[in-house]
Amino acid sequence: MADLAVNLAGIKMENPVMSASGTFGSGVEYDSVFDIGMMGALVTTGLTLESKVGNRPPRLCETPAGLLNAVGLQNPGVDVFIKDVLPEMLDFGVPVIANIAGSTKDEFVEIAEKFSGTGVAGLEINISCPNVKTGGMALGTAPEVAAQVVGSVVESTDLPVIVKLTPNVTNIVELARAVAAAGADALSLINTLLGMVIDVEQRKPMLGNVVGGLSGPAIRPVAVRAVWQVAQAVKIPIIGMGGICTGRDALEFILAGASAVAVGSAFFNDPLAAVRIIKELDEYCGEHGVDRLQDLVGAVWK
């Protein structure tokens, strides 16, 4: 067995395969399906200060090799989450990263402070959700605005701060540089691509929210490109995500410069996707004489 372990900004994981925010619930939903304890880390659904009902349905639409969603961060709010859901997640014995979604800079700080001493291993700042009216992507497209949010959160917490970026920008490298300079400990690349599907019979948008975020294999090349560009421009580690369904998909991200990867939509296609990807990563290492998977990070350009 190859060494798949990774230390991501102080978060120690046995393997680099994490769950992507919003796709895996609290993990409890999949508890009877496979051993959640074999995941590298779990990332929570996007958590807001107050509970959020989410967008009106339909929230989903299948697209070629992917799906469009506009859930709108439906969640019970950070306090209820910490009290009722987090203990179950921590029981899995793997690092838990809280994805936090404030609608203002101050809200981000307030949510971040609530996670001190709760046992989470890190925070993932969501300034990239395309499906909410305030916060989300609105705070994550202008480098100076993003940097202000990140800087404030970094000052308010001792936890590692990961920043999840949107690909819906002209220059993702500029954005990544700005949040890295503001003190981010790691980056998650990428959130969903803004998209739209129209029902030609009804002559109406398919989603209740009109537009939504595209995920799945359809967006993978876009995500790999973003990781490849950003990894060469910043010194902090990157978690790569966007349509990862197989070990070879994960390897593309690692070779492009990601230290870890997250599996999201793939769970919908195959609930055992994470288990299989970890196994396929190990097999690849065996077949190619790789002792430490981390040696491959950025191998395409290093």
Added chain:
Amino acid sequence: MNGPGEFICRVSRQVSLGTNYYLIELEAPVLAQTVSPGQFAMLCCGEGFDPFLRRPLSIHQVNKHLGLVSFLYKVRGKGMSWLSRRQSGDQVSLLGPLGRGFNCSKPGSKGLLVGAGVGVAPLLFLASELVDRGWELFILMGGRSESGILRPDTFMEYGEVKIATEDGTSGIQGSILELLADELEKSSFDRLFSCGPVAVLKGVQGMSKEKGIPAELSLDEWMACGVGACMGCVCQSADGSYLRVCREGPVFEAGEVVLSG
């Protein structure tokens, strides 16, 4: 086993039920033992990643003794078309059992089943369970025409069947809701159970309220995860929040949900 599991199932048979309708029977011994009426499974309906999502199909019939589970479905697109080409001996992956099904333990002894089109799918398993529990059943089936009235002879084994078709090719000419209104005028029932298009469910919901007869409705919605993780398949609850069709449903008490469309 309490929660769902992932199973690779051998197809034992695939039966065409006329234009676009099929019945697929799978060897799924664990599922057959654990599933209850109204629950569903997420079936993998393709190779590779297109179509990307699994398809939620409610359990149509179960043979616990032989470990068989069957699904009744209509071919609409790529996924169901792929499924319809599976033959005896092929394999299909599924995740199940999922969701909250019909509440078969509620008191009562006289039930009315209202199934429109392929919405009759979960009602056969329900009928067998209710009859086992001593219920007397009356069954209303509706569709556009005779070809959309699925397995009426099998339903007749569990109770008196009445049919409505829009073109009058089978049963009365008209809507299943006219049949329902008529039936509720003539006699009383302890409980209504329904599955079908939203228009039919809304009609059942309305008459349930008007007559004060409790009703359970099985909803159909696009799903991604099927287990309650992704929040993608919601419907509106009476208090304005959103309920997950895959987890809090797919079967709801009529008063729990606000139906739109």
